[in-house]
Amino acid sequence: xxxxxxxxxxxxxxxxxxxxxxxxxxxxxxxxxxxxxxxxxxxxxxxxxxxxxxxxxxxxxxxxxxxxxxxxxxxxxxxxxxxxxxxxxxxxxxxxxxxxxxxxxxxxxxxxxxxxxxxxxxxxxxxxxxxxxxxxxxxxxxxxxxxxxxxxxxxxxxxxxxxxxxxxxxxxxxxxxxxxxxxxxxxxxxxxxxxxxxxxxxxxx
Amino acid sequence: xxxxxxxxxxxxxxxxxxxxxxxxxxxxxxxxxxxxxxxxxxxxxxxxxxxxxxxxxxxxxxxxxxxxxxxxxxxxxxxxxxxxxxxxxxxxxxxxxxxxxxxxxxxxxxxxxxxxxxxxxxxxxxxxxxxxxxxxxxxxxxxxxxxxxxxxxxxxxxxxxxxxxxxxxxxxxxxxxxxxxxxxxxxxxxxxxxxxxxxxxxxxx
Amino acid sequence: xxxxxxxxxxxxxxxxxxxxxxxxxxxxxxxxxxxxxxxxxxxxxxxxxxxxxxxxxxxxxxxxxxxxxxxxxxxxxxxxxxxxxxxxxxxxxxxxxxxxxxxxxxxxxxxxxxxxxxxxxxxxxxxxxxxxxxxxxxxxxxxxxxxxxxxxxxxxxxxxxxxxxxxxxxxxxxxxxxxxxxxxxxxxxxxxxxxxxxxxxxxxx
Numbered sequence: 001x002x003x004x005x006x007x008x009x010x011x012x013x014x015x016x017x018x019x020x021x022x023x024x025x026x027x028x029x030x031x032x033x034x035x036x037x038x039x040x041x042x043x044x045x046x047x048x049x050x051x052x053x054x055x056x057x058x059x060x061x062x063x064x065x066x067x068x069x070x071x072x073x074x075x076x077x078x079x080x081x082x083x084x085x086x087x088x089x090x091x092x093x094x095x096x097x098x099x100x101x102x103x104x105x106x107x108x109x110x111x112x113x114x115x116x117x118x119x120x121x122x123x124x125x126x127x128x129x130x131x132x133x134x135x136x137x138x139x140x141x142x143x144x145x146x147x148x149x150x151x152x153x154x155x156x157x158x159x160x161x162x163x164x165x166x167x168x169x170x171x172x173x174x175x176x177x178x179x180x181x182x183x184x185x186x187x188x189x190x191x192x193x194x195x196x197x198x199x200x201x202x203x204x205x
Numbered sequence: 206x207x208x209x210x211x212x213x214x215x216x217x218x219x220x221x222x223x224x225x226x227x228x229x230x231x232x233x234x235x236x237x238x239x240x241x242x243x244x245x246x247x248x249x250x251x252x253x254x255x256x257x258x259x260x261x262x263x264x265x266x267x268x269x270x271x272x273x274x275x276x277x278x279x280x281x282x283x284x285x286x287x288x289x290x291x292x293x294x295x296x297x298x299x300x301x302x303x304x305x306x307x308x309x310x311x312x313x314x315x316x317x318x319x320x321x322x323x324x325x326x327x328x329x330x331x332x333x334x335x336x337x338x339x340x341x342x343x344x345x346x347x348x349x350x351x352x353x354x355x356x357x358x359x360x361x362x363x364x365x366x367x368x369x370x371x372x373x374x375x376x377x378x379x380x381x382x383x384x385x386x387x388x389x390x391x392x393x394x395x396x397x398x399x400x401x402x403x404x405x406x407x408x409x410x
Numbered sequence: 411x412x413x414x415x416x417x418x419x420x421x422x423x424x425x426x427x428x429x430x431x432x433x434x435x436x437x438x439x440x441x442x443x444x445x446x447x448x449x450x451x452x453x454x455x456x457x458x459x460x461x462x463x464x465x466x467x468x469x470x471x472x473x474x475x476x477x478x479x480x481x482x483x484x485x486x487x488x489x490x491x492x493x494x495x496x497x498x499x500x501x502x503x504x505x506x507x508x509x510x511x512x513x514x515x516x517x518x519x520x521x522x523x524x525x526x527x528x529x530x531x532x533x534x535x536x537x538x539x540x541x542x543x544x545x546x547x548x549x550x551x552x553x554x555x556x557x558x559x560x561x562x563x564x565x566x567x568x569x570x571x572x573x574x575x576x577x578x579x580x581x582x583x584x585x586x587x588x589x590x591x592x593x594x595x596x597x598x599x600x601x602x603x604x605x606x607x608x609x610x611x612x613x614x615x
Contacts, residue, residue: 028352030352031356031359033357033358033359033362034351034352034357034358036358037331037335037351037358040328048258052257052258052462052467053458053462053467053468053469053472054467054468054472055467055468055469057257057258057259057260057262057467058258058259058260059258059260061325062258062259062260062321062325063321065322065324065325068324068325068328069324116472116473117475119475119478119479120471120472120475120478123450123478126447130447134549138343138548138549139339139343139349139351139352140352141348143551144549146444146447146549147438147440147444147549147550151441152443153443153444153446153447154441154443157443233557235557236561236563236564238562238563238564238567239556239557239563241563242536242540242556242563245533253463257462257463262462262463262464262465262467263463263464263465264463264465266530267463267464267465267526267530270527270529270530273529273530273533274529343548344544344548344554344556344557345557346553
């Protein structure tokens, strides 16, 4: 039961990040295989790094090809859809926000289940969430969203910490996951809508 | 017998990608250790990612240092050779094409041998083929070849699918590998020569 | 005893690279979580790649969260400190040099202890040393230091070879480590101070 809820969240995050990658490909006028490659990077990149560092190999998408299939289908849907050029960046950012919140929560849950301490669990949650998008942006030669002044890593951090705290308080995993996803998405959404940001090094003085 | 044919193809791909990396280093006027680092990245990068995700550790070049040796020798040969500046990009692209076809075929074969399904095998073949060159281009701050409008990921995909189909039809591994390499190289060569490309998102409308 | 000396060197390298990453974040005017992310990349990135390729998973920082803690503390100290803008790049380069020498020596020692041959040990030493900083620079969209004309990979190579040679001559591990760190740092320092560089491809003719 918990497993299947986790599974659904994982698939939703995979699809959201795949759409963000495919939209990045569309902004670079790539061909259909470029769409697939760029959709797969954020969709499975972060979870791959997480599985590798905790030694959970073969990684999650090797034995269950539905992750790869979902990402490819999402890429094809974007390829055959039409978007006004101006709206693509906007949709990309919101899809990325959904993937970010989902993967931060899931990465933290998987890490704790695997027996790591809370500090490493938070770090792995953030890593799962930000790595894929970072690879996508680096390949596209764009400034990674994680580096932008808007709140980004902070949102992943909020989701991860929310999960760890909920878990310590004995909250069932499904509810803890829901709380974490909502917390992460809310923080990121506020960042996007109000162009909200934490004080940065430059604005301090 | 099959093993040794696979081994020779692997060494050929390693050398071809190492030359492409060293040529990229020469275009940046790097010193000799820069050549070695940039030759090693594409030469062993893709296979390293493949081995990591399927859990085949230590990765292929740890216990057999001939891969590293071949890449270093290729880097040194390029360093001590002379090229007309204009021709370097051209040779780089052709060497990259050879490595691409060889590594796509080999990556697919290794993946199937390791017991993955055909979808994941194709994905790992493409990953093995494109990752190394992508890292090389990102370090050099160039637009990755995989993002260019020319057919690139498509060629790796053609090689991988050719191998999977030949394998399903019961073709012996050596012949399947040869077919896959030729298919992948032919598609990429057409892309380079005729500046051939698939319809992209931008040209669709 | 040897273990604890190795441990202290590892922590020193972690802190030095974390400071270099945090300084890179300060040059991009990032917020506090950006500092933490960019400090962690070079601090644990190189060792993570080393552990992954030799199959030493879970990687070093999963079961001992002091590495992550040290990097985070270093990031916070930099965040709450003040620097004249002009001096930041300078401090970054010297911190990077310390991390480079420490990680090259340690990476080689860990690799030899793990049973690899000397060629692979040197390669893993260099990889441990240069990977983290390369990731930091790529994320920041700067030309990686390893690509600059100054001696960089060469210094890591000097440290690794010094360790292998000292080890073959039967030098105790602690002394071999000290020699390797000093050799690597000296070569890099000469490169920084005198803007020393090896003959490059472009200057050959």
